[in-house]
Amino acid sequence: MDLALKPEHKAFADDVRAFARANLSPATKAKTFSGKHYDKDDHIQWQKALGRQGWLAYTWPKKYGGPGWDVTQRFLFENVLAEEGAPRIIPFGPKMVGPVIYTFGSDEQKERFLPGIRSSEVSWCQGYSEPGAGSDLASLRTKAVREGDHYIVNGQKTWTSFAHWGDWIFCLVRTSPEAKAQEGISFLLIDMKTPGVTVRPIVMLDGAHHVNDVFLDNVKVPVANRIGKEGEGWTCAKFLLANERLGIAEVPSSKRGVRSLRDIARAEPANGATLADDPAFTAQIADLDLQVQALEMSELRALSTMALGGAPGPEVSSLKIRGSEIQQRITELTMEAVGEYAAPYQPGMLFQDTNETPVGPDHAPPAAPRYFNFRKTSIYGGSNEIQKNIVSKMVLGL
Amino acid sequence: MDLSLSDEQKQLQDAAERFVRDKYAFENRRKIAATEKGWLTENWAQMAELGWLGMAFSEEDGGYGGGPIETMIVMEQFGKGLVLEPFLPTVVLGGGMIAKAGSKAQKEALLPPMIEGKKQFAFAWLERQSRYNLADVSLKATKEGNGWSLSGHKGVVYNAPSADHIIVLARTSGSAREEKGLTLFVVDAKAKGITRRDYPTQDALRASELTFDKVSVGADAVLGKVDDAFGVVEDAVDHAIVALCAEATGCMDAINAATLEYIKTRKQFGVPIGKFQVLQHRMVDCFTNAQEARSMTLMASLKIDDKDSVVRRKAASGAKVQIGKSGKFCGQSAVQMHGGMGVTDELSVSHYFKRLTMIDLMFGNQQHHLTRYSNLAMAA
Numbered sequence: 001m002d003l004a005l006k007p008e009h010k011a012f013a014d015d016v017r018a019f020a021r022a023n024l025s026p027a028t029k030a031k032t033f034s035g036k037h038y039d040k041d042d043h044i045q046w047q048k049a050l051g052r053q054g055w056l057a058y059t060w061p062k063k064y065g066g067p068g069w070d071v072t073q074r075f076l077f078e079n080v081l082a083e084e085g086a087p088r089i090i091p092f093g094p095k096m097v098g099p100v101i102y103t104f105g106s107d108e109q110k111e112r113f114l115p116g117i118r119s120s121e122v123s124w125c126q127g128y129s130e131p132g133a134g135s136d137l138a139s140l141r142t143k144a145v146r147e148g149d150h151y152i153v154n155g156q157k158t159w160t161s162f163a164h165w166g167d168w169i170f171c172l173v174r175t176s177p178e179a180k181a182q183e184g185i186s187f188l189l190i191d192m193k194t195p196g197v198t199v200r201p202i203v204m205l206d207g208a209h210h211v212n213d214v215f216l217d218n219v220k221v222p223v224a225n226r227i228g229k230e231g232e233g234w235t236c237a238k239f240l241l242a243n244e245r246l247g248i249a250e251v252p253s254s255k256r257g258v259r260s261l262r263d264i265a266r267a268e269p270a271n272g273a274t275l276a277d278d279p280a281f282t283a284q285i286a287d288l289d290l291q292v293q294a295l296e297m298s299e300l301r302a303l304s305t306m307a308l309g310g311a312p313g314p315e316v317s318s319l320k321i322r323g324s325e326i327q328q329r330i331t332e333l334t335m336e337a338v339g340e341y342a343a344p345y346q347p348g349m350l351f352q353d354t355n356e357t358p359v360g361p362d363h364a365p366p367a368a369p370r371y372f373n374f375r376k377t378s379i380y381g382g383s384n385e386i387q388k389n390i391v392s393k394m395v396l397g398l
Numbered sequence: 399m400d401l402s403l404s405d406e407q408k409q410l411q412d413a414a415e416r417f418v419r420d421k422y423a424f425e426n427r428r429k430i431a432a433t434e435k436g437w438l439t440e441n442w443a444q445m446a447e448l449g450w451l452g453m454a455f456s457e458e459d460g461g462y463g464g465g466p467i468e469t470m471i472v473m474e475q476f477g478k479g480l481v482l483e484p485f486l487p488t489v490v491l492g493g494g495m496i497a498k499a500g501s502k503a504q505k506e507a508l509l510p511p512m513i514e515g516k517k518q519f520a521f522a523w524l525e526r527q528s529r530y531n532l533a534d535v536s537l538k539a540t541k542e543g544n545g546w547s548l549s550g551h552k553g554v555v556y557n558a559p560s561a562d563h564i565i566v567l568a569r570t571s572g573s574a575r576e577e578k579g580l581t582l583f584v585v586d587a588k589a590k591g592i593t594r595r596d597y598p599t600q601d602a603l604r605a606s607e608l609t610f611d612k613v614s615v616g617a618d619a620v621l622g623k624v625d626d627a628f629g630v631v632e633d634a635v636d637h638a639i640v641a642l643c644a645e646a647t648g649c650m651d652a653i654n655a656a657t658l659e660y661i662k663t664r665k666q667f668g669v670p671i672g673k674f675q676v677l678q679h680r681m682v683d684c685f686t687n688a689q690e691a692r693s694m695t696l697m698a699s700l701k702i703d704d705k706d707s708v709v710r711r712k713a714a715s716g717a718k719v720q721i722g723k724s725g726k727f728c729g730q731s732a733v734q735m736h737g738g739m740g741v742t743d744e745l746s747v748s749h750y751f752k753r754l755t756m757i758d759l760m761f762g763n764q765q766h767h768l769t770r771y772s773n774l775a776m777a778a
């Protein structure tokens with residue numbers, strides 16, 4: 001056992017850093033550090049650059065066009081990119097549907113879909129949740145009725161992140177209304193340009209638009225777009241959710257968050273000195289810092305199990321729970337560091353490239369909106385209550 | 399001891415409840431928030447007519463002889479409706495300081511029109527570096543003939559866009575952060591030399607950054623004694639804190655009620671989600687938190703006019719700590735128990751959550767008041 005990096009891993013980290021510095025647009029990077037929202041171009045240009053390098057699908061095995069990295073390389077890659085201010089990779093293609101396709105899809109499907117995911121030519125979104133099926137995902141009602149070599153799909157998906165940017169959506173649909181909840185579900189890939197697909201924005205509490213309703217009205221989907229056998233969609237769904245929960249811990253960006261919180265404390269005036277001179281405040285940052293370390297080490301332990309061939313087990317739910325709480329706490333403390341200057345609402349400074357100047361310090365405009373927005377992290381990807389149910393049932397046997 | 403409301407106080411509570419029901423249905427509130435000035439003249443006129451703008455002032459000052467309990471009663475209802483009219487800056491802070499420190503002439507000129515709904519105030523104390531220290535003031539007032547000249551910056555001044563007069567806390571002597579050497583001025587909001595940058599706040603109120611460039615005022619603009627404003631300001635802010643606590647209590651009641659209703663009706667896994675024990679217990683904790691908040695607010699309202707300034711200050715800080723803690727717990731829990739719906743703009747929960755969050759940041763957050771309370775308690 002050894003925490004220190006081997007020389008070849010140091011060289012690897014240097015390569016990743018050099019790549020990020022050469023390829024990440026300064027405007028995108030600035031948005032990361034100022035807490036502004038990215039637009040589609042910020043994400044796609046960066047992802048295409050990663051794709052050209054063969055690094056977008058960085059968790060994939062070589063066989064499917066991934067770099068075949070070991071656990072340490074993945075860890076370094078994620079950390080260096082976060083340090084350099086890269087936007088997070090939108091997970092729906094490379095982290096979610098890609099692995100589902102190469103694990104459960106036919107050769108033909110692999111050939112057809114994997115290249116577009118690896119290159120970021122094609123953007124994906126996730127159509128799982130429905131108005132009546134959130135935590136109880138298996139109660140989903142979107143119906144797919146077989147007609148010859150097509151399915152006719154009717155229903156509504158909701159909370160669909162980035163559906164307004166998506167070219168394709170992967171959906172869980174009910175193909176057999178008679179079967180028991182989980183058994184009648186199939187996994188379908190739907191081209192968003194198909195007639196009958198309508199996307200409607202949902203405005204969040206901070207004024208942001210990332211999520212959408214997606215209405216499916218007599219949408220004709222070729223049977224060839226089904227991954228796995230009919231009625232076996234739940235297996236794909238579960239496989240994907242376990243992957244989703246691992247990435248959702250967001251350790252590298254939380255490390256960046258703690259660093260920037262310390263910078264803000266150093267910049268914020270307080271009683272003739274700065275907030276960094278207030279031990280009551282800095283102790284709260286230290287507490288967070290230690291929580292991040294515990295989380296990171298737990299994630300590394302989980303990854304090293306996976307490296308030995310194990311699948312991510314139900315214990316990754318614990319990582320999702322703590323990861324989301326930590327992200328929320330960072331935004332909370334950041335807002336408290338800003339104090340009364342968190343009150344001015346300047347949407348122009350969050351969403352657009354404007355010449356508007358901040359009312360308070362530069363770091364103030366996103367502080368409160370991020371705190372509000374990050375309440376989502378304990379809700380999406382399976383709420384923390386559901387994660388705790390999973391741990392208590394699957395890990396503790398309760 | 400008697401903790402029950404008098405008949406008049408019950409009537410006041412009923413009237414405030416009715417006002418909120420009639421004027422502040424959630425979709426109405428959304429419309430009011432979207433208007434340019436962010437509140438309605440007709441609502442303000444109605445508050446004047448109902449006597450609310452004068453209830454906490456003595457009859458001598460043209461008011462109706464009530465006090466902090468009356469303020470608590472209406473603020474609590476305002477919290478339930480997320481009312482947007484500028485009651486706190488105008489009546490509690492502005493009116494409060496004028497009644498406390500004003501000359502006979504100032505009171506006569508300012509209080510009756512305020513009580514009639516014809517004049518509004520804003521209180522400019524915060525500066526970029528102040529954080530929660532009321533004495534960290536550097537905007538300078540220097541003698542100029544018989545009067546004064548004001549130069550400097552004030553930030554996050556609530557209701558400045560609508561105010562007729564700005565009550566400005568300025569440094570007339572002493573060094574940075576010294577309590578001695580601060581003076582209050584009542585300044586015409588349209589005075590030459592004031593520049594305003596207006597903006598909405600996270601919780602749909604209106605505020606401004608104000609720059610004072612050699613703003614000339616007469617000697618009669620001084621409110622209270624020169625160099626000696628700190629006590630008046632601290633007391634006014636403590637009164638405002640207690641009023642805010644009452645508002646927060648109303649917000650918590652409303653957000654808890656909405657959440658309770660939601661978990662009784664939203665079904666997952668074939669049952670209302672309120673059947674899951676983890677949500678039941680969280681809901682119970684929300685109600686307990688709101689109870690504690692109500693208790694500390696009532697206690698502070700009863701003590702805030704105490705003769706002993708230490709009692710007053712401890713009461714305000716103690717209540718603010720509780721409101722910070724309870725508000726955060728109820729707000730975060732309500733959002734969580736609503737699932738995805740909780741983080742949308744569509745439902746009222748997120749709007750209560752935002753207001754509760756901003757209340758914690760106003761006039762010192764939980765941590766600040768814990769320290770202040772602790773220092774006062776250790777000194778005793």
Ligand SMILES: Cc1cc2nc3c(=O)[nH]c(=O)nc-3n(C[C@H](O)[C@H](O)[C@H](O)COP(=O)(O)OP(=O)(O)OC[C@H]3O[C@@H](n4cnc5c(N)ncnc54)[C@H](O)[C@@H]3O)c2cc1C
Pocket residue numbers: 125126127128129131133134135136158159160161162211376379380381382383384385386389664666667671674676677734735736737738739741
């Ligand atoms: C910002 C955001 C982005 C999202 N992106 C996507 C996306 O791209 N694609 C997609 O398919 N979905 C997405 N989702 C949906 C997300 O997965 C759901 O919101 C989540 O599963 C919760 O479902 P719900 O909102 O219906 O809440 P509900 O299931 O109604 O839950 C409400 C509350 O009840 C609790 N609860 C429910 N069941 C239980 C139980 N058995 N025991 C204890 N407590 C329980 C929950 O924990 C929660 O607190 C997103 C959501 C958000 C907020």
Ligand SMILES: Cc1cc2nc3c(=O)[nH]c(=O)nc-3n(C[C@H](O)[C@H](O)[C@H](O)COP(=O)(O)OP(=O)(O)OC[C@H]3O[C@@H](n4cnc5c(N)ncnc54)[C@H](O)[C@@H]3O)c2cc1C
Pocket residue numbers: none
């Ligand atoms: C110091 C002491 C003095 C006492 N004095 C008296 C007395 O004078 N007279 C008398 O009659 N009894 C007395 N008791 C007994 C006391 O009332 C019981 O201990 C108590 O009711 C819990 O029962 P239990 O110890 O069997 O624990 P259990 O009922 O077995 O509970 C164990 C744990 O499970 C939890 N739990 C149980 N059911 C649920 C549920 N439905 N949902 C969630 N959690 C649950 C409990 O909260 C607890 O954490 C006393 C106990 C103590 C420790």
